[in-house]
Amino acid sequence: MINNIILETRNITKYFGGIRALNNVSIKIRKGSITGIIGPNGAGKTTLFRVIAGFLKPTKGEVLLESKRIDGKPPHIVASMGVGFTFQVPQGFPSLSVLDNVIAAIGWRFYRGMGFIKRRTKSDIIGEAYKIIKKVGLEDYVERKAGELPLGLQKRLEIARALALDPKILMLDEPVAGMSAEEAMELAGLVRELNRGGLTVMLIEHNVPIAVELSDYMYVLHYGEVLAEGKPEEVTSDRRVIEAYLGAGYASG
Amino acid sequence: MPISTGYAATLLTVIAAYGIAALGLNITMGRAGQVNLGQAAFVGVGAMASAIATVRYSLSFWEAIIIAALASFLAGAALGVVSIRLREDFLAITTIGFNFIVVYVFLYYKFFGGSYGIIGIPKPTLLGMRITGFAYTIMSWTILLLLAALALYIDKTWLGLAFEALRDNEEVAESVGIDVRKYKILAFAIGAMYGGVAGSILAHFKGYIVYSDFAFPYSIMILSMSIVGGMDTIVGAIVGSAMIILLPEIFRPLMEYRMIMYTAIIVLMLYFKPEGLLGRESKWLISLRRILRAWSGGIRGD
Numbered sequence: 022m023i024n025n026i027i028l029e030t031r032n033i034t035k036y037f038g039g040i041r042a043l044n045n046v047s048i049k050i051r052k053g054s055i056t057g058i059i060g061p062n063g064a065g066k067t068t069l070f071r072v073i074a075g076f077l078k079p080t081k082g083e084v085l086l087e088s089k090r091i092d093g094k095p096p097h098i099v100a101s102m103g104v105g106f107t108f109q110v111p112q113g114f115p116s117l118s119v120l121d122n123v124i125a126a127i128g129w130r131f132y133r134g135m136g137f138i139k140r141r142t143k144s145d146i147i148g149e150a151y152k153i154i155k156k157v158g159l160e161d162y163v164e165r166k167a168g169e170l171p172l173g174l175q176k177r178l179e180i181a182r183a184l185a186l187d188p189k190i191l192m193l194d195e196p197v198a199g200m201s202a203e204e205a206m207e208l209a210g211l212v213r214e215l216n217r218g219g220l221t222v223m224l225i226e227h228n229v230p231i232a233v234e235l236s237d238y239m240y241v242l243h244y245g246e247v248l249a250e251g252k253p254e255e256v257t258s259d260r261r262v263i264e265a266y267l268g269a270g271y272a273s274g
Numbered sequence: 275m276p277i278s279t280g281y282a283a284t285l286l287t288v289i290a291a292y293g294i295a296a297l298g299l300n301i302t303m304g305r306a307g308q309v310n311l312g313q314a315a316f317v318g319v320g321a322m323a324s325a326i327a328t329v330r331y332s333l334s335f336w337e338a339i340i341i342a343a344l345a346s347f348l349a350g351a352a353l354g355v356v357s358i359r360l361r362e363d364f365l366a367i368t369t370i371g372f373n374f375i376v377v378y379v380f381l382y383y384k385f386f387g388g389s390y391g392i393i394g395i396p397k398p399t400l401l402g403m404r405i406t407g408f409a410y411t412i413m414s415w416t417i418l419l420l421l422a423a424l425a426l427y428i429d430k431t432w433l434g435l436a437f438e439a440l441r442d443n444e445e446v447a448e449s450v451g452i453d454v455r456k457y458k459i460l461a462f463a464i465g466a467m468y469g470g471v472a473g474s475i476l477a478h479f480k481g482y483i484v485y486s487d488f489a490f491p492y493s494i495m496i497l498s499m500s501i502v503g504g505m506d507t508i509v510g511a512i513v514g515s516a517m518i519i520l521l522p523e524i525f526r527p528l529m530e531y532r533m534i535m536y537t538a539i540i541v542l543m544l545y546f547k548p549e550g551l552l553g554r555e556s557k558w559l560i561s562l563r564r565i566l567r568a569w570s571g572g573i574r575g576d
């Protein structure tokens with residue numbers, strides 16, 4: 022049971038000055054699962070991701086990856102330990118091609134120590150990058166600059182970059198936000214496919230139907246606290262969750 | 275106007291030396307995106323290290339130029355460490371401040387020759403022969419080509435990609451496993467090392483250096499070379515150096531207004547052609563490449 026958990030947070034609290042963005046958040050991510058994190062705007066979802074990825078130090082609490090503490094480690098170490106992560110607003114390396122964006126992430130194995138003096142223009146590296154690019158459906162845009170891609174494709178590139186880390190867990194921050202319904206369905210399919218391939222996924226999603234459809238287990242964050250957790254159908258029928266999303270009047274009336 | 279070989283040798287040597295300094299700036303600023311408005315300070319560190327090693331400690335030029343490279347690499351790393359905590363605008367000011375500090379240290383410490391500078395810096399010798407005049411020019415260009423080859427190699431390594439990644443987005447760079455601090459320090463150190471080698475070449479060419487040779491205006495001069503040629507390219511640094519050195523030589527009246535000229539060039543280039551004359555997307559470079567390809571095609575006979 023214990024070693025079935027790939028990632029865990031224990032009582033994470035995070036303050037920004039006087040604002041408490043997270044309060045005693047404890048979650049467990051089972052290996053091979055898709056775990057959804059939903060919650061209204063400002064609930065603390067992105068903050069939780071950034072704490073796990075090492076971009077933010079928790080005010081209190083622990084983050085464990087395969088039972089080893091990773092809180093306090095810098096993001097590049099967390100990344101090389103197998104935590105892949107996409108940004109809510111796609112960023113990437115805008116002046117680099119799609120190919121170089123992915124190769125830059127494949128490079129995680131070489132950035133430590135003196136590995137950086139090796140040539141990166143090797144055919145096996147490029148082959149690996151093409152495989153990942155194909156997986157996310159960007160094969161027609163290999164040479165295009167990342168900054169010139171439309172939003173939907175930039176979101177796919179975010180995933181490609183995270184996958185290039187060969188991660189143990191993939192954390193996606195609203196991967197379908199800003200996409201058309203059709204694009205969103207395609208992307209959901211991709212997430213499902215990656216998960217079938219054995220990858221553990223942690224998914225922040227505003228689009229509740231998509232989160233419900235994809236997730237094996239869900240957490241609802243509200244005002245920085247875990248309001249509810251459980252199977253998707255349990256969570257979405259939880260009275261407190263309905264209140265949080267639709268206002269108290271709806272649930273009582 | 276007849277050009278004496280001595281004059282030509284001088285100009286070509288100076289072009290090579292500043293070409294190397296500008297190449298370093300292209301790595302720090304162009305590749306890694308780290309603002310450095312004090313490159314002349316590193317030219318100074320290299321020149322001083324080289325002069326002191328040969329004049330005071332009787333080392334050979336070849337040992338001295340290595341020491342110059344190491345000393346400026348370390349000075350660059352030190353500035354890199356400071357830079358980690360700074361936002362871009364503060365970084366710009368800090369690098370200028372660094373330039374001033376280095377110049378004042380040279381001026382106030384007798385060890386660095388103070389206001390008299392250091393004289394009697396020897397010429398290199400090779401197989402018992404002194405390298406002077408045109409031979410020195412050839413040596414300088416050989417070093418320039420070696421360092422240009424190193425820059426080309428860096429472009430093909432993970433180091434080069436890490437530089438570009440951190441230029442584009444530091445957070446994303448961290449998220450793919452790049453230790454942004456380490457690569458920032460390396461970007462400054464490597465760029466500074468190029469400056470230091472340039473300083474060594476200049477010091478042994480002139481035989482005499484003084485603190486004011488490395489003052490802030492020279493940083494602006496090197497920056498204008500970098501920007502004219504295009505920060506993105508390696509040839510750009512060399513072409514930029516040639517243009518900025520030759521312009522006031524050809525139009526003598528410009529000599530008096532050089533600082534204004536550098537500044538005007540920087541402002542105009544950034545406004546009208548930010549990628550530089552030989553920048554990646556520039557028509558010049560594309561047509562130059564086409565010509566070169568046609569030539570090499572002709573040579574190979576296909």
Ligand SMILES: Nc1ncnc2c1ncn2[C@@H]1O[C@H](COP(=O)(O)OP(=O)(O)OP(=O)(O)O)[C@@H](O)[C@H]1O
Nearest residue numbers: 037040042060061062063064065066067068069109
């Ligand atoms: N760097 C920061 N400094 C100060 N406050 C912050 C910072 N980042 C987030 N916050 C605050 O923390 C709270 C949680 O923000 P967070 O971005 O984690 O929410 P979210 O659940 O991801 O929201 P959304 O659905 O809009 O993306 C908000 O009140 C936000 O204003």
Ligand SMILES: [Mg+2]
Nearest residue numbers: 066067068109
């Ligand atoms: Mg968010």
